[in-house]
Amino acid sequence: MNTRVRRTFRSDIQGMRAIAVMLVVLYHSGVTVLSGGYAGVDVFFVVSGFLITGNLLDSLERNGRINFGDFYAKRVRRILPASLVVLVLTVIAAFAFIPPLQMQNLLRDALATAAYLPNMWFAVEGTNYLAEAAPSAFQHYWSLGVEEQFYLFWPAILGLGFLLVRKSRTGLFVLVAVIVAASFLFGLWLTTENQPWAFFSLPSRAWELGVGGLLAFLLSRGYRWLQGAPAALLGWAGIAGLIAVALLFDETTVFPGVNAALPVLASAAVIIGGTAAHPLSPVRVLSIRPMQYLGKISYSLYLVHWPLLVIPEAAFRNIDPLQPMDKLILGALSIPIAALLYTFVEDPARRAKFWAQSRPARSIMTGGIASIVVLVLAGGSLAVTSQTELSSGRTVAAAAGSGMALPATEFVPDNLQPSLTEAEDDNPSIYATDCHLGFDDTDPAGCLLAPNADAPRVVLFGDSHAAQWYPALEKLAQEGQIQLDSNTKSSCPSVTVELMRDGSRYTECDRWRDGVIDRLVADPPALVLLTNYGQADLVRGDDRFAAEWGAGLEATVAALPDTSTVGVISDSPDMGETPAICLSSNLDDAMACGRTPDEAINHDVRSAEQDAAESAGASYVDLLGSFCDDQLCPAVLGDTLVYRDSHHITATFSAGLSPVLGEQIQGLLAAQ
Structure with missing residues (x-):
């Protein structure tokens, strides 16, 4: 294999991380002009694929093989400490602020996250990332799940592929290109067949990391044109493409599908532009101090910003829902919190002598044990939460046989049908x-x-x-x-x-x-x-x-x-949120979970x-009187729970x- 062009640190890559994380944070913080900010995750995918593949190619070049133990040990030290700390702190915060019924779902999500399968779990659940009304506090871990699963398979694919093509660099490049093409085509098909699986699964997203891998092959050649004005201008075109995606994409954009190609190719163009030793290169802009700092803490920032937004929103939805400015303040607050996480957890854990200067097995075993401990704690918490009593300790007479009758029941009765846990x-x-x-x-x-x-x-x-x-x-x-x-x-x-x-x-x-x-x-x-x-x-x-x-x-x-x-x-009325979740926090005040007719009726x-x-x-069959009086559309009538989610009635009520x-x-x- 040819000698690689090495750069121990690329400030433009750090700047790209800053762009990626700020797109995501601002999008989640409700900055509506950046309606396509979710594509910042795609930037992360390309960058990760580029760096990881470059490191693996270096290993193949130097040693003719990949040191799997060393590779996975570095991944453990880089990813797990901050990830598990945020997971545990999120669960603790959720116990303090999240309604009891919602805690059960949150703990299931925590289990999937600790098992490195959050993306698969959300796909199974049919989660719509771009339109979820009450998202999980761990939903952002889906991208981490994709990357972790990619890291699990990619070294073996490159190592075995290297042997299959008889250590031919060109042959390995072709093999990677075929994998990228197959993943892309699969993603196109799956987007039309099952959007949640297309969005969350590794097979439909691997091509994005693979494009970064192809770049690693390309840039290691040191082609002359990569140092000139065309490459520099390509970098600026990539930045313009990312801006266009952030401004023009929104929750109605078919994604990932073919539309994911724009942020992926734009990211690739920025990486190419960052290689150019030319005055027009975007490196100078990407290398300014604020960009470098945000890029440095980008992983911690990505981890902390989402629960910081989601938990308060879930906690105060019924009392005083978060306003746009509240979300912006929380988004801004995530930056100093991320700085603390980076300073006291992410960076020290990565450099700790305990495992950084020991055999890879110690890092891998420590990471595995930590994950198992978190799994056990989350599982135990779920078992305890599942036994939590979700009623007021009082019963009520059954609803009238001729249909549900007002007035509403003012508490959550022991004989509620269906129970809060059965409502969904x-x-x-x-x-x-x-x-x-x-x-x-x-x-x-x-x-x-x-x-x-x-x-x-x-x-x-x-x-x-x-x-x-x-x-x-x-x-x-x-x-x-x-x-x-x-x-x-x-x-x-x-x-x-x-x-x-x-x-x-x-x-x-x-x-x-x-x-x-x-x-x-x-x-x-x-x-x-x-x-x-x-x-x-x-x-x-x-x-x-x-x-x-x-x-x-x-x-x-x-x-x-x-x-x-x-x-x-x-x-039927639209309650805005699932009443059962609200009721689990208001067992003695079920009226707090109702809505006025003006709020619930369009x-x-x-x-x-x-x-x-x-x-x-x-003929217009008006049944509104079975749901609401002039003042309130209640959540409980007699012994019956009216709604199974925010706007569908329970089969029992029907x-x-x-x-x-x-x-x-x-x-x-x-x-x-």
Whole structure:
């Protein structure tokens, strides 16, 4: 192999770290102009891939092999001390400030983080990093999980590849290029199939670190053009690209997918520009003292900023929600805290004689033992938290048999149904039977529940806010009052509007909706019930959402068979956050977890639906009185928890409203 061009320290790389971490911190701190700041993580990936691959190539050049023990020992000393300290401190802070119910989820996240699998855990959970309303305090560890998993496999890939290509540098470069291309193509495919897995998984993200690896091959050659003006200008073009990403990308941008290529290639361009020994090189700007300092503490800053933002927001959401300025102050406060972490943990731990001057086995074993201790502590805390009593110690009479009745219950009763811990999973049965369709499904066949073949056929048609009424209608079908034809699909309203999902057109929704309407026209039912969540990401923007929604509802009603009666069920209130979490901190004051009707109801959309129903000849089925009085939309009615999350009702509450909905249906059918 050719002699490498070595640089023991590159100030431009330190400056890039500063850019990356400040993009992420400012984005998380609510600086809306930097709506694409999340791409700072991609900058970190490219830099890490470049540095790690360069070090491994050096080892192959000098020794013809990779010293795996030394490599992993250095990674342990570099990553684990600060990571585990922040993990433990975050758990301690969470116990002091986070609602008890939320602590269980947080501790599960802590377990995954301590096991170096946070990214896989969040992918399994289906986390939407760019749109999560109540994010985990450990969500930012996902990128660390990707890097740790990359470090686990990459040395072996390069070492074995080096032998397979008979120690040919060109052959190894081609092998890496093939891996990068395969990962990139896999990421493109997975982004359209399963965005959470595309965002969080190593196979779909490895190409970003691999691009940095390819740069390590390229720059080690010392090509003359890399020292000239073209390379310097390329560096500035890269900086401009990163600025463009930060300003133009947002939560609606399809990501990672092909869009991730822009921050990755821009980062690569900046690294190339930093190599140029030319006056136009961006090195001088990247090397100024503030950039160098932020780059030096960037790892600690990345670790501490997120829990510092998330924990106060979760703690005070019900009391006094954080304002934009509060988030900016917390983001700024993360810098001195990160400086303390770097000074007293990260840097001393990396240099400590205890392991830095000993055999690699000591570092690896110490890191492993520390991780196991944290896993045991987190697991034990989860076991204890799971046994925490989440009720007031008092019982209450069951709700009236003719539907949920006000006034609200002022405390969390012992006989609450479902319990706070069961609320999240209190779903309609159609979720378990796959009758409720996922994002990619387009089958319009529906599901029929018809114990009484002579009963009138009632069609339920809409998104998950239609699915939440299935338990109420299911009882009516089981009692023989109706035949229930269920047609529901995730995030796909029966309102005829063009939608976006994860940054791209939701065409599967259009195909499914049209297919259901065609089926109903071919076989008209007695009654069609339309109900949907009055929030969506419209293709044409949301500036005139209520008007577009109303027009879309009219279009759907007009497309349904003339012989069918159509009812539009009012949407359920939106509580803004999951009431069960709030209730776990307010066991004796359940009213604190309610919202006023003005806060919980989108009156513009509600009015648009009423007007559209009247204009199109449909009936508006107003069930708001079952949720709210003039003053409050409570979280608990009788012995029943109303909501399973911020805006879906529990299956138990839905079933309790069966008499109310049944009475409305009989009235609609009688009017035919």
